Amino acid sequence: MSGVMHRVLRALAGLAIGFVVLLLTVWGALALWHQMPGPSVVRWFVIAMWSTLGVTVVLSRAGLLGRRNRNIAGFAFVIAAASLLMWWGTLQPSHQRVWAxxxxxxxxxxxxxxxxxxxxxxxxxxxxxxxxxxxxxxxxxxxxxxxxxxxxxxxxxxxxxxxxxxxxxxxxxxxxxxxxxxxxxxxxxxxxxxxxxxxxxxxxxxxxxxxxxxxxxxxxxxxxxxxxxxxxxxxxxxxxxxxxxxxxxxxxxxxxxxxxxxxxxxxxxxxxxxxxxxxxxxxxxxxxxxxxxxxxxxxxxxxxxxxxxxxxxxxxxxxxxxxxxxxxxxxxxxxxxxxxxxxxxxxx
Structure with missing residues (x-):
């Protein structure tokens, strides 16, 4: 019985992590769309790569990928998310812009x-x-x-x-x-x-x-x-x-x-x-x-x-x-x- 409960808890934890990753993926895609400088083609490429990585982690947490691929995707997502949050922290408000x-x-x-x-x-x-x-x-x-x-x-x-x-x-x-x-x-x-x-x-x-x-x-x-x-x-x-x-x-x-x-x-x-x-x-x-x-x-x-x-x-x-x-x-x-x-x- 304890083994069944353990598997249930692991499955629920995986779903919870997958849900958090999904929210972070959507937030990151919107943040990149609204704030990433440069040509739109580059922005679309970065958003596509980020979104693909996030979806891969969600699928892995749902048990649709092997354990090795799950670990690789998870590690890559952590690095990408940390980089995204560091970039987000560099955005600062200013009074020096060309205003309407x-x-x-x-x-x-x-x-x-x-x-x-x-x-x-x-x-x-x-x-x-x-x-x-x-x-x-x-x-x-x-x-x-x-x-x-x-x-x-x-x-x-x-x-x-x-x-x-x-x-x-x-x-x-x-x-x-x-x-x-x-x-x-x-x-x-x-x-x-x-x-x-x-x-x-x-x-x-x-x-x-x-x-x-x-x-x-x-x-x-x-x-x-x-x-x-x-x-x-x-x-x-x-x-x-x-x-x-x-x-x-x-x-x-x-x-x-x-x-x-x-x-x-x-x-x-x-x-x-x-x-x-x-x-x-x-x-x-x-x-x-x-x-x-x-x-x-x-x-x-x-x-x-x-x-x-x-x-x-x-x-x-x-x-x-x-x-x-x-x-x-x-x-x-x-x-x-x-x-x-x-x-x-x-x-x-």
Whole structure:
């Protein structure tokens, strides 16, 4: 009986090792595809050799190859995997690349008492996603005049995934939006898969609402929702300052963007957790399309409404498009009818 159990355990161990090798083979092939320099024909050759070696080890662990061949394949795979991981460790983020226009400048923040001076606030004039007039500005904000924070979700890939932004409002109608984004090089386009494989650096953008919100609702045609966050002035100020700290840290030390662990939604959670350490982890931090519902369940949105009511009233696209025709103030227009927003924010 012990002999049978021993053979069963060995078979299970072999299957487990084979499964790990299969996962590592797939990961390595994708890493090589997204990051290996040189001609594509060379990249395809290396990927084919790596994949063949990984599949050979999996087959050997399933008992389809002789013991001698299994040992040779296993030894070769260990050497290849170690080399791959050493190469992977050499990939480092950088600020020195030829960047796309909309992420060309890094935000710089300087705090002087109650006043914040921001350099490189983006205020592009977008006529379409590819037709725009670049404009970077220096702005000063008085923290004593900070009055509100709004959560903005822009859905670009179905109901499960959304881009997360936070817009801060000041007395007098001034607003600035923060957004963690991929920092594309001029020849690159966004890839969710590439975001797992160090294809992009990250950048924290501060922008005018007519730039960063309007381009999503009007130029790109994404579904955009706006919610008033239930935060007192002290909490809004603390979150605002955490964004500035994050921007300055990123300016000093570049970081890779990661689709899963370091993205537009996780940074909001990380910064908010500095203020409220007891915030719970939740699957909706990964499925960012449900992030507003997560905040609602934590009583962070306007009370007295069901979530579906807040979502319906917070859908800004129709109002955003109408503001282009009427030339009304964009920020006021998109807040018309949004629960929790006082009349003086939506009337000239």
């Amino acid at each position: 226009d909309d992420v060309a400048q890094l935000l710089e923040a300087r705090i002087d008492g109650n006043h914040v001076h921001l350099n490189n606030v983006r205020n592009f004039q977008w006529r379409s996603e590819t037709d725009y007039t670049p404009q970077w500005e220096s702005r000063t904000y008085d923290l004593d005049r900070l009055r509100s924070a709004d959560l903005v979700l822009s859905y670009w890939m179905g109901p499960h995934i959304a881009h997360t932004l936070v817009s801060f409002g000041f007395d007098g109608g001034e607003r600035v939006v923060f957004s963690l984004e991929i920092r594309k090089e001029r020849h690159e386009s966004f890839s969710a898969v590439g975001g797992f494989f160090r294809q992009f650096e990250q950048i924290l953008v501060a922008a005018d609402e007519r730039d960063i919100v309007r381009t999503r609702s009007n130029a790109r045609g994404e579904d955009v929702y706006l919610y008033r966050l239930q935060m007192n002035q002290a909490s809004a100020r603390a979150l605002f300052l955490e964004y500035l700290n994050a921007a300055n840290e990123l300016r000093q030390k570049p970081r890779f963007y990661n689709t899963l662990t370091s993205n537009c939604t996780t940074i909001v959670f990380e910064l908010a957790r500095v203020i409220a350490p007891a915030l719970p982890m939740d699957y909706r931090l990964l499925l960012s399309g449900y992030f507003a519902r997560y905040v609602y369940d934590l009583h962070g949105l306007t009370p007295g409404y069901r979530y579906d009511e807040l979502q319906a009233l917070g859908h800004i696209n129709e109002r955003a498009l109408a503001s282009d025709v009427s030339e009304d103030d964009f920020s006021m227009s998109i807040r018309q009818g949004v629960p929790g927003i006082p009349a003086n924010e939506v009337n000239p």
